[in-house]
Amino acid sequence: MKEDINPPVRNIEEEYHINIGPQHPSTHGVLRLVASLKGETVTSLKPHCGYIHRGIEKMCEKDTYPQVIHLTDRMDYLSAHINNHVVCLLVEKALEVDVPERVQYIRTIMDELTRIASHQLWWGCFGMDMGGQTCLLYGMRDREKILDAFEESCGSRLLHSYYTPGGLMKDIHPNFQKKVKDFIKYFRKKIHDYDCILTGNVIMQERTKGVGILTKEEAIDYGVTGPTGRASGFSCDVRKRYPYGVYDRVGFKEILGTKGDTFERYMMRMLEMRESMNIIEQLIDNIPAGDYTAKMKAVLKLPAGEYYQRVESARGELGVYVVSDGNKSPYRMKFRSPNFSNLSALDHICRGFKIADLIAISGSLDFVIPDIDR
Amino acid sequence: MDFSIYDLTSFDQGIDKCLYENLTPFWATVVEMTLIGLIFLIFYALVALFLIYAERKVCAFMQNRVGPNRVGPYGIFQLIADFIKLMLKEIIPIKNADKFLFNLAPFIVVIASFMAMAAIPFAKGLHAIDFDIGILYVVAVSSMGVIGVLLAGWSSNNKYSLIGAMRSGAMIVSYELSVGLSLLTVVILAGTMQFSAIVEGQANGWFIFKGHLPAVIAFIIYLIAGTAEANRGPFDLAEAESELTAGYHTEYSGIKFALFYMCEYMNMFIVASIAATVFLGGWMPLHISGWEGFNHVMDFIPPFLWYLGKTFALVWVIMWFKWTFPRLRIDQVLTLEWKYLLPINLVNILIMAFIVLMGWHF
Amino acid sequence: MKSFFKYFTGIFYGVKSLLSGLSVTGKYFFSPGAIVTQQYPENRKKLEMFDRFKGEVVMPHDEKNHHRCTGCGICGNSCPNGSIEIIQDKIDTPDGKKERIIGKHIYHLSMCTFCGLCIKSCPSNALAWGQEFEHAVFDRSKLTKILNKPGSSISKDIAE
Numbered sequence: 001m002k003e004d005i006n007p008p009v010r011n012i013e014e015e016y017h018i019n020i021g022p023q024h025p026s027t028h029g030v031l032r033l034v035a036s037l038k039g040e041t042v043t044s045l046k047p048h049c050g051y052i053h054r055g056i057e058k059m060c061e062k063d064t065y066p067q068v069i070h071l072t073d074r075m076d077y078l079s080a081h082i083n084n085h086v087v088c089l090l091v092e093k094a095l096e097v098d099v100p101e102r103v104q105y106i107r108t109i110m111d112e113l114t115r116i117a118s119h120q121l122w123w124g125c126f127g128m129d130m131g132g133q134t135c136l137l138y139g140m141r142d143r144e145k146i147l148d149a150f151e152e153s154c155g156s157r158l159l160h161s162y163y164t165p166g167g168l169m170k171d172i173h174p175n176f177q178k179k180v181k182d183f184i185k186y187f188r189k190k191i192h193d194y195d196c197i198l199t200g201n202v203i204m205q206e207r208t209k210g211v212g213i214l215t216k217e218e219a220i221d222y223g224v225t226g227p228t229g230r231a232s233g234f235s236c237d238v239r240k241r242y243p244y245g246v247y248d249r250v251g252f253k254e255i256l257g258t259k260g261d262t263f264e265r266y267m268m269r270m271l272e273m274r275e276s277m278n279i280i281e282q283l284i285d286n287i288p289a290g291d292y293t294a295k296m297k298a299v300l301k302l303p304a305g306e307y308y309q310r311v312e313s314a315r316g317e318l319g320v321y322v323v324s325d326g327n328k329s330p331y332r333m334k335f336r337s338p339n340f341s342n343l344s345a346l347d348h349i350c351r352g353f354k355i356a357d358l359i360a361i362s363g364s365l366d367f368v369i370p371d372i373d374r
Numbered sequence: 375m376d377f378s379i380y381d382l383t384s385f386d387q388g389i390d391k392c393l394y395e396n397l398t399p400f401w402a403t404v405v406e407m408t409l410i411g412l413i414f415l416i417f418y419a420l421v422a423l424f425l426i427y428a429e430r431k432v433c434a435f436m437q438n439r440v441g442p443n444r445v446g447p448y449g450i451f452q453l454i455a456d457f458i459k460l461m462l463k464e465i466i467p468i469k470n471a472d473k474f475l476f477n478l479a480p481f482i483v484v485i486a487s488f489m490a491m492a493a494i495p496f497a498k499g500l501h502a503i504d505f506d507i508g509i510l511y512v513v514a515v516s517s518m519g520v521i522g523v524l525l526a527g528w529s530s531n532n533k534y535s536l537i538g539a540m541r542s543g544a545m546i547v548s549y550e551l552s553v554g555l556s557l558l559t560v561v562i563l564a565g566t567m568q569f570s571a572i573v574e575g576q577a578n579g580w581f582i583f584k585g586h587l588p589a590v591i592a593f594i595i596y597l598i599a600g601t602a603e604a605n606r607g608p609f610d611l612a613e614a615e616s617e618l619t620a621g622y623h624t625e626y627s628g629i630k631f632a633l634f635y636m637c638e639y640m641n642m643f644i645v646a647s648i649a650a651t652v653f654l655g656g657w658m659p660l661h662i663s664g665w666e667g668f669n670h671v672m673d674f675i676p677p678f679l680w681y682l683g684k685t686f687a688l689v690w691v692i693m694w695f696k697w698t699f700p701r702l703r704i705d706q707v708l709t710l711e712w713k714y715l716l717p718i719n720l721v722n723i724l725i726m727a728f729i730v731l732m733g734w735h736f
Numbered sequence: 737m738k739s740f741f742k743y744f745t746g747i748f749y750g751v752k753s754l755l756s757g758l759s760v761t762g763k764y765f766f767s768p769g770a771i772v773t774q775q776y777p778e779n780r781k782k783l784e785m786f787d788r789f790k791g792e793v794v795m796p797h798d799e800k801n802h803h804r805c806t807g808c809g810i811c812g813n814s815c816p817n818g819s820i821e822i823i824q825d826k827i828d829t830p831d832g833k834k835e836r837i838i839g840k841h842i843y844h845l846s847m848c849t850f851c852g853l854c855i856k857s858c859p860s861n862a863l864a865w866g867q868e869f870e871h872a873v874f875d876r877s878k879l880t881k882i883l884n885k886p887g888s889s890i891s892k893d894i895a896e
C-alpha cells in the first residue's frame with residue numbers, strides 16, 4: 001500500500017536508484033525509467049526518453065502530404081490506422097475535400113478495429129506485467145483475427161498505410177464484412193475468458209485497486225487523455241467532443257471512471273473494447289455504396305496557414321499541427337502524441353508505491369514507446 | 375495386503391549383505407554411498423530435464439501453442455540442445471562481485487534440494503534414509519535453499535538481484551510455518567513422523583480421505599505454501615521477470631544458471647512428492663475398501679509408478695497455477711500467509727487433533 | 737462479527753475467482769483443437785498469402801515478355817524513401833524519332849517501407865504487389881532488384 005514518502009526531509013542517503021529500461025521486459029520498448037527507491041518503495045521516478053527517436057517530424061518536412069502517411073504508421077504502430085486518419089483528416093479539412101460517405105464508414109470501422117486490436121495487445125502485455133504470462137498469448141491469439149481482416153483488405157498487418165488524403169488505397173475486400181462479423185461473434189465469447197482469467201482475479205484486483213491514483217484535476221493538468229484520462233473522470237473522448245468520421249451518427253457511450261486508479265484504467269479499456277464492438281456492429285452492415293476515394297489533385301498543396309486536427313487514438317488524443325507555406329510539403333509538422341503526456345504523469349502517480357506497483361501502473365498507462373519519441 | 379511382488383526391501387538387504395560380506399565395513403559403506411549418490415544424481419538430472427520439457431509443453435497447451443517441436447519428435451531433444459548450450463556458454467565474471475559466495479550460491483541450492491530428496495520414499499524399500507523424524511528433516515533441509523538464494527542475490531552486486539533475494543528471504547521464512555504446520559496436521563493423524571510409516575498408514579485409504587475436511591484444507595495449504603517455497607509463480611517474486619528481469623539469478627550465466635534453473639524444477643518436484651507421500655498415499659496404490667477385485671488390479675501397478683503418477687499430477691497442478699495467476703505483490707504474499715494461511719492452519723490442527731482424539735477418522 | 741463475516745466471504749470470493757481463472761487455462765489445456773500455431777516451414781506449400789498482401793513491388797510481365805512501364809519516373813518521384821531508381825534509355829522508332837523507354841527499373845527492397853505510393857501513382861499501372869515474403873538473404877545487394885526483365889519490352893497498348 002501507499003507509503004508516505006514525503007516527510008519534511010527526505011533522506012536521500014537512504015535512497016538508491018535502479019534503471020528500469022532501456023532494456024527491460026516490462027517497458028515494452030526502449031523507455032528508460034530511473035527509479036529512486038527506498039527499500040522497495042519508489043520515491044521518485046525520472047523517465048528518459050529518446051532512445052527510439054527517429055526524427056519523424058523533421059522527415060515530414062521534406063515529404064509530400066501523401067508521403068507523410070507512411071511515417072505516421074510508425075509512430076504508434078499499434079494504432080496505425082488512426083494515425084493515418086489524423087493526417088488525412090487534416091489535409092482534407094485544409095483542402096476542403098468532400099470525402100465520400102463510404103470512405104468515412106470504412107475508416108470508422110477500421111479505426112475501431114484498430115482500437116480493439118490495440119487493447120487486446122495491451123491486455124496481454126498488462127497481464128504479463130502482472131506476472132500472468134498466459135494473458136499475452138490469449139491477447140495475441142484474438143488480435144490475429146483482426147490482423148487477418150486487415151491483411152486481406154489493406155495488404156499488411158501492422159503498418160497499413162491504407163488511408164490516403166481523400167480516401168483509401170483500395171476498396172475493402174469483399175470478405176471484409178463477413179470477417180469482421182465473425183470476429184465480433186468470436187470475440188464476444190473470448191472477452192469472457194479475459195474477465196475470468198484477469199479482471200475477476202483476486203490477486204489482480206488486490207494489486208491494482210487503489211494503486212496509482214490520478215485525480216481528475218491532475219489528469220487535466222498533465223494533459224492525460226484517452227482511457228487513462230477517462231478513468232479519472234476526465235471526459236476527453238475526441239470521438240464525442242469533436243466528432244470525425246461517422247462517430248456523430250453512431251450511438252456509443254463515453255466510458256468514464258471515477259477513481260482513477262490502476263484497476264479503473266484497466267476497466268476502461270475492457271469496456272471500450274465492448275463499446276467498439278457495438279460501434280462496428282452498427283456500421284458494418286450499413287456501409288453505403290460509392291467511391292473509395294474522392295477526386296484529388298495529383299500534387300496536394302495546402303494553402304498557407306496553420307492547421308490542427310485531432311482524433312482519438314487507442315491511447316488518447318492524437319493531434320497533428322501543421323504550418324503550411326503553400327508548398328507541397330509542410331513547413332512544420334508537430335504531433336501531439338498521447339503517450340508523451342501520459343508518461344509525464346507517471347512520476348507523480350507512482351510515488352510511494354512499490355516496484356511491483358510501478359510496473360502495474362506503467363502497464364496500465366499503455367505506453368507505445370515509438371510514439372513517445374517519434 | 376500383499377505387496378510382496380514389488381517389495382524391494384529384500385533386494386536392498388541382499389545387496390547390503392553381499393557388500394558387507396565381501397568388504398570391510400568401511401569400504402562397504404563407501405561403496406553403498408557412492409552407488410546411492412550416483413543413482414540420485416542420474417535421477418535428479420533426468421527428472422529435472424523431464425520437468426523442464428513438461429513445463430514448456432504444459433504452458434504451451436494452456437496458451438494454445440504447441441511448445442518445443444523442432445528438435446526431435448515432439449521436441450523431446452530440445453532440452454538436450456539447451457543443456458549443451460548452457461554447458462558451453464561463457465560464464466561471465468561479474469565485476470565487484472563477491473567471487474566466493476557468488477560461486478558457492480548455486481551449489482547450496484542444489485545441495486539443499488538433494489538432501490531433501492534423500493528422505494522421500496519412492497517405493498517400498500526404495501528410499502535412501504528412513505529417519506523416524508523424516509518430516510522434520512525434510513522441512514528443515516528444504517528451507518536451506520533460501521540461503522543459496524540470499525547469497526546469490528547479495529553477492530552478485532546487482533540491485534535487481536538483491537531485491538529479489540530479500541523478497542525471497544521474507545517469503546520463505548513466513549511460508550516455512552505453513553508448510554510445517556500443514557504437515558503437522560497429518561502427523562497428528564498418522565501418529566508418526568517417519569515417511570515409511572506414514573505411507574504404510576495409508577494402506578487402507580489416503581490421508582486426504584481419512585482425515586475428513588481438515589486433511590483437505592491442510593493439503594490445499596501445503597500446496598500453496600509449497601509453491602511459495604519452491605519460488606514458483608504466482609509466488610515467483612524472487613525472479614519476477616517483469617519487475618526484476620530475472621531476480622536473484624540475473625547475473626548468472628552458463629552452467630551456474632543451469633543449476634538454479636534445474637533447482638527450481640527439482641524443488642517443485644520435491645514439494646509435489648512430499649504432498650503425494652503425505653496426503654495421497656505415496657507409492658501406495660488406490661484402494662477402496664470393499665472392492666476386492668478393484669484393489670487387486672491396483673496392486674499390480676508397481677508402487678514406483680503410483681508414486682510418479684501422483685507426483686506428476688501434483689506437479690501439473692503447480693504448473694497450472696503458474697500459468698494462470700498473476701504474480702502477488704510482496705505485501706500480499708505476507709498478508710496471505712499471516713492473515714489467512716497461518717490462522718486457518720492453526721484452527722485446522724486443533725480440529726484435526728480433536729477428530730483424532732474422538733477417533734472419528736477412518 | 738461483521739469483520740469476521742467479511743473475512744470468510746473474502747476467502748470465498750477469492751477462491752471462486754481463482755477457480756474461474758483456472759477453468760479457462762484448464763479448458764484450453766484439454767482442447768488441443770484450440771491450438772493456433774502455424775507450423776511455418778512445413779505449411780509452406782499450403783501457405784497462401786492474400787492477393788493484396790504487400791510482399792514486394794513487382795512489375796508484371798505478360799507471356800510475350802511485355803511490361804507496361806514507359807519509364808516516366810513518376811514512381812521514383814513519389815517514393816518517400818528513394819527506393820526506386822529509373823534509368824532511362826532511348827531507342828529509335830521505325831519512323832525515325834527517338835523514343836524514351838525504360839532501361840532499368842531498379843527497386844531497392846531494403847529501403848522500401850511498403851507504402852504503396854509507387855503503385856498508386858504509376859500512370860500506366862505497370863507496378864503491382866508481389867506476394868513473396870521470404871526476403872531473407874545473406875547479402876544486402878541481393879535486395880536490389882531490377883524489375884523489368886531482360887529482353888522485355890513495353891506492351892503495344894501502352895506504347896500507343
Ligand code: SF4
Pocket residue numbers: 804805806807808809810811812822838857858859860861862863
Ligand atoms: S513504373 Fe510506372 S511510374 Fe514508374 S517509370 Fe514505369 S510507368 Fe512510370
Ligand code: SF4
Pocket residue numbers: 793814815816817818819820847848849850851852853854855
Ligand atoms: S512501396 Fe513505397 S517505399 Fe516502397 S518503393 Fe513503392 S513508393 Fe517506395
